[in-house]
Amino acid sequence: MKILLYNPDNGVTRNFMPHLWMFLLQALTPPGHEVILVDGNAKAMDDEEIVRFAREQGVGLVGIGAMTRMVAKAYRVADALRAAGFKVVMGGPHVTECPDEALGRDGGPRHADAVALGEADETWPLMVADAARGELKEVYEPERDAKGNDRKPSLQPYPTIPWETLELDQFSLVPSFFRPLLSRLGAGWGQFHVVPMETGRGCPYGCEFCTVTGFFGDSIRFRTNESVVEELLRLKARAQRERGQVAVFFIDDNLAINMKRVKSLLRDIIAAGAQLPWVAQISANLLRDEELCDLIAESGGKWVFIGMESIDPANMADVNKNFSKPSEYGAVLERLARRDIYAITSFIFGMDNDTVGVADRTVREIESWPPGLPVFGQLTPFPATPLYERLEKAGRLARPKHWLDFAPFVMAHAPLKMTIEEARVETRRAWEASYSPERNRQAVEAIADHHIQYRLSVFVSRLFFRGIYFPQMTRRAWLRLLYDNRRTISSLAREGFSKWRASRRRSGEAVPAAAPVTSGD
Ligand code: B12
Numbered sequence: 001m002k003i004l005l006y007n008p009d010n011g012v013t014r015n016f017m018p019h020l021w022m023f024l025l026q027a028l029t030p031p032g033h034e035v036i037l038v039d040g041n042a043k044a045m046d047d048e049e050i051v052r053f054a055r056e057q058g059v060g061l062v063g064i065g066a067m068t069r070m071v072a073k074a075y076r077v078a079d080a081l082r083a084a085g086f087k088v089v090m091g092g093p094h095v096t097e098c099p100d101e102a103l104g105r106d107g108g109p110r111h112a113d114a115v116a117l118g119e120a121d122e123t124w125p126l127m128v129a130d131a132a133r134g135e136l137k138e139v140y141e142p143e144r145d146a147k148g149n150d151r152k153p154s155l156q157p158y159p160t161i162p163w164e165t166l167e168l169d170q171f172s173l174v175p176s177f178f179r180p181l182l183s184r185l186g187a188g189w190g191q192f193h194v195v196p197m198e199t200g201r202g203c204p205y206g207c208e209f210c211t212v213t214g215f216f217g218d219s220i221r222f223r224t225n226e227s228v229v230e231e232l233l234r235l236k237a238r239a240q241r242e243r244g245q246v247a248v249f250f251i252d253d254n255l256a257i258n259m260k261r262v263k264s265l266l267r268d269i270i271a272a273g274a275q276l277p278w279v280a281q282i283s284a285n286l287l288r289d290e291e292l293c294d295l296i297a298e299s300g301g302k303w304v305f306i307g308m309e310s311i312d313p314a315n316m317a318d319v320n321k322n323f324s325k326p327s328e329y330g331a332v333l334e335r336l337a338r339r340d341i342y343a344i345t346s347f348i349f350g351m352d353n354d355t356v357g358v359a360d361r362t363v364r365e366i367e368s369w370p371p372g373l374p375v376f377g378q379l380t381p382f383p384a385t386p387l388y389e390r391l392e393k394a395g396r397l398a399r400p401k402h403w404l405d406f407a408p409f410v411m412a413h414a415p416l417k418m419t420i421e422e423a424r425v426e427t428r429r430a431w432e433a434s435y436s437p438e439r440n441r442q443a444v445e446a447i448a449d450h451h452i453q454y455r456l457s458v459f460v461s462r463l464f465f466r467g468i469y470f471p472q473m474t475r476r477a478w479l480r481l482l483y484d485n486r487r488t489i490s491s492l493a494r495e496g497f498s499k500w501r502a503s504r505r506r507s508g509e510a511v512p513a514a515a516p517v518t519s520g521d
């Protein structure tokens with residue numbers, strides 16, 4: 001049987017890291033079936049095109065996975081495929097939290113023939129076998145232990161994802177019209193891939209807005225160090241063979257949740273020479289540890305994603321995230337910056353103690369820290385979270401099923417001290433202030449003592465991160481962005497060219513007489 005796994009896009013960004021679940025389920029598919037992966041973020045198709053594609057390929061089963069944010073799109077695609085006669089199964093966080101919605105048992109339309117609840121590592125092979133026999137059940141859930149809890153996959157052993165042979169071209173971070181230009185920068189720059197990899201699952205912290213503790217459980221499971229190192233080595237070999245740029249995103253919710261384990265993993269990565277540039281999520285409280293920061297740097301860690309959420313301790317207490325102390329954020333970033341580790345700092349607006357002006361206050365604070373890549377979202381009540389329950393009980397949900405009429409950056413409830421519209425304006429303001437051409441220039445100048453390549457990578461990252469909020473999928477949008485940032489581009493280009501000329505002189509090669517760059521403004 002041919003199986004199509006489909007991940008819907010979010011309508012803003014197209015080229016990004018592939019989703020791990022697709023590769024994992026592909027690796028867990030019993031032999032005798034062929035799996036085709038389509039990620040809407042990389043290969044945009046409208047509903048008709050997907051149906052046509054499934055027909056041409058002779059697909060026997062479609063699997064769709066989605067976060068809450070993308071579920072309306074996922075349902076629409078599922079509806080189109082089911083109307084054309086395909087069997088559709090769905091899985092992932094949203095349908096786990098709202099299975100009745102997907103199955104049409106809540107009075108709404110039915111979107112899926114079957115759903116997989118929770119982690120599907122063990123149920124997926126059963127679904128495939130049942131579908132192949134034409135005996136799909138409606139609900140697949142993990143077995144229960146003696147206490148009635150889901151039996152979670154141990155991750156030992158962990159399936160082999162054949163990254164060394166998988167087709168990754170569609171997941172290049174570099175927009176296609178930039179590839180020829182960037183290829184000239186050096187080997188591999190025309191193709192830059194970020195590959196997702198997990199080393200463990202679960203998080204015990206139980207922040208009020210988060211689905212992770214409920215979904216993956218509060219007991220943490222880890223792969224063996226050997227299995228992670230082996231996967232890294234295979235990826236590294238591919239990157240070397242193809243002279244490509246590959247970075248790894250360790251998607252664990254908190255890579256350092258077990259300090260002893262993470263240090264032993266990072267030491268094993270170093271000992272095996274398995275370093276690739278990597279990014280991971282680590283909470284600020286765990287980054288107090290100097291030895292951990294040393295090991296992050298030595299093992300290839302380049303960016304750390306920190307869920308800072310708010311600079312207001314009252315907000316942190318409200319969402320049960322008191323363990324993360326805003327007063328420490330500056331010191332944490334200094335500690336990382338000393339090792340050239342760049343921080344992606346994530347903030348949430350619309351918390352109950354936020355008032356108008358929160359964007360300016362937050363941006364001012366951020367600007368007093370070493371430069372990083374801030375991202376701003378809004379407090380969103382995802383189904384089955386303690387936050388959702390609290391707001392529902394208090395009758396505060398303005399749009400209880402906000403995911404069915406998804407509106408970017410429009411909150412589903414009013415915070416206590418701001419309106420929904422004010423929260424939207426604050427969020428926009430923070431993005432505008434943080435990624436203005438002026439701010440980009442200051443961020444690059446703040447690291448003037450660093451190597452040009454490092455500064456270039458910081459600048460390019462800032463251009464991409466801006467795209468999380470401001471749609472920049474077209475060539476026109478990119479050209480506009482480059483024009484707006486022409487001062488920084490021209491100064492980096494001038495410096496890069498003179499460094500290149502100096503190095504050619506040192507090696508005795510002929511160099512052009514004048515720099516082929518003009519001042520940008
Ligand atoms: C990596 C990641 C991202 C990446 C992007 C995703 C990617 N390309 O991998 C980035 C950093 C960009 C990101 C962004 C966001 N993310 Co995110 N992200 C994650 C993270 C940390 C890991 C995802 C992962 O790969 N997990 C490991 C795999 C194995 O688990 P899984 O995906 O759940 O898949 C398993 C099962 O669900 C099931 N399954 C999944 N799909 C399917 C499909 C079928 C057919 C079947 C049978 C089974 C099945 O089988 C898998 C194996 O067991 C999760 C948290 C987490 N630990 O999962 C949050 C998470 C998915 N993100 C979340 C959120 C909210 C967001 C944002 C909206 C945050 C924001 N405020 O902006 C954005 C939106 C992004 C967008 N595209 O618009 C929430 C989603 C909650 C929800 N109910 O939707 C999560 C759960 C974290 C949380 N705090 O609650 N994210």
Ligand code: SF4
Binds near residue numbers: 203204205210212
């Ligand atoms: S620390 Fe992160 S993953 Fe863990 S519960 Fe809090 S937000 Fe979720």
